[in-house]
Amino acid sequence: MTDAVRTIRVSDAGAVARLFQKQFLIEAEVGQSVKDLLTRQYGIDGETVGARVKTILLDSRPVDDIDRAIVRDGSTLALSGAMPGLVGAILRAGSFYAPMRGTITYHADGRERGLSGSGTVTVKLFNTLVDCLGPHFLRKGIVVPAADFAEAALSIPPAQIKKIFHDLSDNRPLSRSDVRRFAESAHAGGRVRLVMPGGDEATV
């Protein structure tokens, strides 16, 4: 998974906030619960998870119990704050109205428990969780398509690009033309690994 082209250190999570909603890849221990992934593996405290993460979708299926929802290699995990409206209430974790989406609700089938080891998980963070949880993932490192990174970086004033992004592969600040080259590498399916200080900066 993490055979990214380059590793970029990001000093401001807000500069890449838009990437969190699209999707990013992380490394995770698979066969563990969503709660384990968030708290033990990615250091988000349980109280924050309980108070803020109100809508959870695992492989497009609403999750009611994050202790029982098991992450596999290749899973997609989407996290959101509480949603408005009747459907928002129906999709909420542990919702009283959960049976109203019973045909799509996540149910563990027992096979997940046999899984172990490392795997790749796709994560999406939505709305209020972008600012709240994004930095936690960024500190451990996330992998995104180079084109998506380039789009986000090019929306920032050129002078800021050098301040915010540092290419750890070459150990120098990233320039605007560097970013444009990432955009070009998108055709070859290029990816970049982004990491924030305070986390794991080892180049893959």
Add this chain to the structure above:
Amino acid sequence: MDTILRIDMGAPGGPRVVRDPIGDYAGLGGRGMTSAIVSKEVDPLCHPLGAENKLVIAPGLLSGSVAAMSGRISVGCKSPLTGGIKEANSGGQPAQVLARLGYAAIVLEGKPRTNDLYRIVITKNEVIVEADNGLKMLPNYDLVEKMKKKYGERIACISIGPAGEMKMSAATVACTDMELRPTRHAGRGGTGAVMGSKQVKVIVLDDTGCEMRRPANPDRFREANKVFVAGLRKHPVTGEGLPAFGTNILANIINEAGAYPTNNFSRGTFEGVSKISGETEAELEKKRGGNPTHGCHRGCVIQCSGTYNDKKGKYLTKQPEYETVWANGANCGIDDMDAIATMDYLYDNYGLDTIEMGATIAVAMEAGLAKFGDAKAAIKLIKEAGTGTPLGRVLGNGAAVTAKVFGIEHAPVVKGQAMPAYDPRAVEGIGVTYATSPMGADHTAGYAIAANILKVGGFVDPLKPEGQVELSRNLQIATAAIDSTGMCLFIAFAVLDQPETFQALLDLLNSFYGMDLTGDDVTALGKRILSMERDFNTRAGLTSQQDRLPHYFYTEPIAPHNVTFQVKDEDLDRVFAW
């Protein structure tokens, strides 16, 4: 607010104004008021565009006071789109102003005997009904500008655009917001066509000289309002998500759940969702000097509205809502936020329902009139409707009519009204609402569905009242209170999740009116409203056969979950078995 203003547009010698005491309608507001009057006074077999139909415009019970969130207005009639009863709801300023003018409702009756178009002006001291044919076919923005020049900036306007004058079934009644722009709409069901059939172009409201409505018990009211506001502010939906991102906060999660209807309900996920999500919309607005945190009426503390500027930083439209972005975005395969914002502006200006029209354009795309994803073509189709070309006349009458004209099977409608932004195959609970709501496919009128289907809260015997669990009952109480008081529906979940906020809502009502309503009283009122509406529909000729989804939702699975709508007919028929 103890007067009903009746304007008979067809009276001999010209429109006649009568001020009636509220009488038997006392204690009702918003949808409660509109449905009570329509169900009692309108012949269910009348033609919706005929003289016997009535257009009822009613503020909420707390409108015109300092109660937070009390600025919603209801517009009711027999719907030209569904053939049944209709209540369409709008934000903006008119509710506050109309209530301070002392009117519990405006009722437009009859039909003019000439071809004149009328302007109605309501002030503290008079009601003027004047022919003003210079307003013919003015789009809403131009119309409101004209009214501003003539009457000043203190006014609020209720109007129809060209679509309403052309009596299209997708025509809206527009309401001006705090900036005096016609951006809020009583959108669903063709209420604008009924106003057009009464040949009323605009109602100008001016409450100069009027005071805020005062509660019976000011101290208790003030305290209740404080607790109510605090509750809304601390709840994550009303205090964080909606103010920051608006209703379009839903796009990403609904898409992720596979319930985001795409390309005319042909699948449940849209690849371009991140380009049109609430997160992207808010970021764009901030970058261009717009504002993603904005109230549609004074007294709103949720502030889920916003303003959307173009690339040059100039105002383009109000922040397009989730439903608008979905209908004209994913459902048409369009991922261009600026194009969707342009469509939103056009709808506001022409006075067209964004949900109905988005669904209609998607049907038109399936019919080959345009390609899915072609925003330019979609805009052209909207202009056809707004200017009344022959094709536009078809489109402006909604998805069902358009599907019929072009021989398309996939018309996602119930009782003739297009479905909103949730696929009922993935989320069956919303499918139940679509099917059984007296309003047609409606995502907001069905909160008070009984929890005795789909085994909500465990297995519940639907015939045993004591089987209803507390949360379900509280949902019905909360939403009945909201429907009948005219409060903004978005308070619903803060009220449900936080008992002190729910109590504060009851305290607001009781302290304002000097009553002692309990939750049970309000539930009874909500049930009464639904019973009246169902009764009207039955007398209008609607049967249980109209309480169904289109057949293909039962047979054609939706990706990615590959599910169909599986709720049995007999279960749908039990929803109102209380």
